[in-house]
Structure formats: structure tokens, C-alpha cells
Amino acid sequence: MPFTFNIATGSSVPIYKQIADQVRLAVANGKLTVETQLPSVRALAEELVVNPNTVARAYTDLAREGFIEARAGKGVFIIPKRKVISREEGWRRLEPLIDGLIGEAAALDFSREELEQAVRKKLSQWKTPPNNKL
Amino acid sequence: MPFTFNIATGSSVPIYKQIADQVRLAVANGKLTVETQLPSVRALAEELVVNPNTVARAYTDLAREGFIEARAGKGVFIIPKRKVISREEGWRRLEPLIDGLIGEAAALDFSREELEQAVRKKLSQWKTPPNNKL
Amino acid sequence: MPFTFNIATGSSVPIYKQIADQVRLAVANGKLTVETQLPSVRALAEELVVNPNTVARAYTDLAREGFIEARAGKGVFIIPKRKVISREEGWRRLEPLIDGLIGEAAALDFSREELEQAVRKKLSQWKTPPNNKL
């Protein structure tokens, strides 16, 4: 079964980020492996009924982050994740996201235990890909 | 020492959200307790050098979420958190946040173990309030 | 005939609430159905001769309540109503509204029978949508 995307219209999360997040998660999960080809910008835009610019934006972000590579005339492919930013810089960006998640969970009336369980469940699907040498 | 805010201008996360997030997190961590008074809209706006409307927007959101209460002529106060969001809506909003966090962590070259540890550490600071009686 | 709005300037009811109330009622009465597009923020602001922010405020409230969905670049659409408010919070907010209505009716010299009849008549127009499938 090929990898499929799920788009939620009207979400506060922009569509281009939903697309990119799903690719990132699928790579982390091992559901998308190195050398897998992704749909072309045009094809994916048509399939998801979104603007091609939106798909292009997601692919651009993913390429900049070292997840994918566009090969002229061939298509877009998953590549071994390149390390792109430093440890300290990464942590500096990640920490507020965790803080934001906790704040949001509290606002949504979840308990600490519930959030911990939800995160653990999502994380348990995450397999570190074998050829991430860094 | 009174609770102090830290605003990063030029961040992609809007100022009103930075303010609200810090209050949410401080309540979760027990740094802000029930009946504590927050700075007035005008005072905080002056302190942070932002527009009063921006502070008001943050306070409005927090009040709607059941964290605080605005008392006319008195000011803004932390209250025992009310449950306002339905269960289903809560999950609907929480899940993409977790997916986004994991996606970002992968993009930032963190391993599953590192993210899990970081989240666990942050979560350990979340104190469910000891049945706060006013 | 497209749905039209009626604004009473100088009313004690804020304009953004008048707009939102009319949408809520029209949805309840079946005059606005799922996938109907509302006027854009700018267009409605021009039509009603109010500030775009005022219209945006009404739309934001309606979106948060689960009546409508803003699709970037497309516009604002009626969606199948989502349940967003917890049961307890719902009652907490509804009860004072009913008390206020009865109090106002008494102040306006209506009898119990008159009020009951008026409410029943209005309620009879409230059509639960027939399990709207988009």
C-alpha cells in the first residue's frame, strides 16, 4: 500500500505543514524509507485538491531540512536524513514546542497522565531509521 | 518574586500566544496559584512594550479557556481551572500538536529516545494542583 | 436569495455579536446549510459599513464554536456543527441566559403564558439538520 496523506481543511495547522509533518513522521516511523519516490508536486496537489504552491512549499521545507531531494526529470525522493542544525540550536527550537504542547494540553483539560500516555503512544511507533549515521 | 513574562519579538509565534502560553505553563507548573492577580492589561502592555489589545487578546483567550477571570474594576485573577472543552474536541486539537512536535523533532535531528526523555522531564514539572481551595 | 444580514447600529448588543447571532440562528433554522459560503470578511464589512475587524471577530467566534470553517484563500464556509463545549460548561453558561430572559420578560410586563408561547413558537423553527452529509 502506497503512503497516503490526510488533510484537514480549516485546521489551525496550515496545509503545507500538515503535508510536511506527515512525511517527517512517516520517515521517523520507517513507513517511508530511503529512495522511496514521492508523488510529483502536480500529482499530489491534484490528489489532495490543494494548490500546487502549497505542495511545493511543503517539499521545499522538507528538502531544506534534508529529508528529501528533487532529482531533475526523475522526481522527488527520500534521502538519508542529513544533519542540518546544531544540537544547541535544535534544543533551543524544540523546548518552546514542548512547553506549548503542555500548555495547550492543560487548556484542553487533559491531565498530565493523559498527555504522557498520548505522547508515548505516538512515540512508540517511531523507529529510528537504520542508516541515520549521525 | 512576582511572575515575569518573556517576550521574543520577531518570533513566528504571535505575541499574544507567547503571553498566554507562559500563563498556561506557569499554572500547570504551580508557579501561578489560584487567586493570584495578574498585571492589568495596561500595565503589562507597558512593561512588555506591546499594544494593550495584544495583552487583552491573551487574557481573553485564557479566560475563555477557564484559567483566569476578569473582574471589572479589580483586575485579572487565576481561578481553579474549569473544564470547558468537550472530550472529542480536545483530542481533535491535541493530536496534530503531538504529530507536529514529533515531526519537528525529527527535522531537528533528535532521536526518539532524546525526545521521549525531554518530554518526560518537562512533564514531571506539571503539578496537578492539590485540589486548590480558595 | 442569498442570506442577508441586518445590523442595528446604536444597539447595546455589540455588532460582532449581532452578526454571529444571525449566523447561529440561520444555521439552527436551516436557512444556512452545510458548505454554504459566507461573504468574505472584507465584502461583508463593506456591505454593513463596519470595520473588517468587527466582521473578523464574529467569524472567529463562529469558527471556534464549530459553526464555520475559514479556508485560506477560499473563504468562510458553514460546516456540520462540531461539539466543542463540555456539558458542564454548557449548563453553566446557559442557565443565566434563561434567567435573564425570564427576568427581562417580567420587566417587560409579559405573563408566563405569553413568554412560554413565544419561546415555543421560536423553538418550533429550530430544525436539527437531517444528518447533513457533505
Next chain:
Amino acid sequence: MPFTFNIATGSSVPIYKQIADQVRLAVANGKLTVETQLPSVRALAEELVVNPNTVARAYTDLAREGFIEARAGKGVFIIPKRKVISREEGWRRLEPLIDGLIGEAAALDFSREELEQAVRKKLSQWKTPPNNKL
């Protein structure tokens, strides 16, 4: 047992209106009868821990509507409700309140049946006072 007031701080309903609404409802219910004396502005303000101006505002509104009468040196008393406004004007003011209630109920995810039942329950407590001759 004397009539007692219940004030919800931080409600969207202003305190002066909460006080006035409770008097109106109690008169409609027959819990407050003609010639009953209400607490003085000062006494009630102290009891409810609110600003005396707030109580005075409620009493002023009630007096204007013909519910109560201040007798110099004696105190404040319930009087036979005087008819203050015309039928048409009353209906013109009441209708949007009913519309607003229905819209709010829909926003709070109540069904038509639930709202009808809630209103009926409140209304069933309403006894038209015997000496309302109009």
C-alpha cells in the same frame, strides 16, 4: 428564610444585572411579595462584597421598571408591578433575546429538546403574582 442572592464573579453577565435579574425572577416566582423589604444598598453591598454603586445601579433599574420603590428613611420595598412599556415595544425588545438564547444554546451544543425542557423547567416555577392587575 429570607431571600438570598447569588453572585457569580467573572461572569459575562454584569453583577448589577445578576442582582436585578434575581429580584425580577423572585417577584415572578412569588418568592418576593408586595411590601417585602429589600436590604439597604449599603447592607446588600456589604453582604455580597460588591461596590455599593453596583447595588444602587440594580435598584435604580428595578425602580424604573416598576418592581420596587425606595421610601425615604424607611427602605426599599417590592411594589405591585406597574406596567411601564407598551406591548409592541416589549415584543420588539423581547424577540431578539429569545433569538439570542436559541443561537447561544446551539453554540453550546444543546438540542432543541434540551433547551425547551430547560426553559420549561424554569418557567414552571413562575407564578403570575395575584395582584398584577394589568
Next chain:
DNA sequence: GTGGTCTAGACCACG
């Protein structure tokens, strides 16, 4: 004094 509403207009993110 407090917060809530509204206007006016700029800038940006998204598609």
C-alpha cells in the same frame, strides 16, 4: 481604576 468594543490601517501567512 478596570476590562470590552470598535475603528483605522499596516503587515504577513496561506493558497
Next chain:
DNA sequence: GTGGTCTAGACCACC
């Protein structure tokens, strides 16, 4: 094109 954010400043309701 759309809506979301922010600023600036006015006015009002409430206490």
C-alpha cells in the same frame, strides 16, 4: 485573493 496578527487610539460599561 483570503484570513490572522498587531498597532494606535477612541469610547464605553462596570465597579
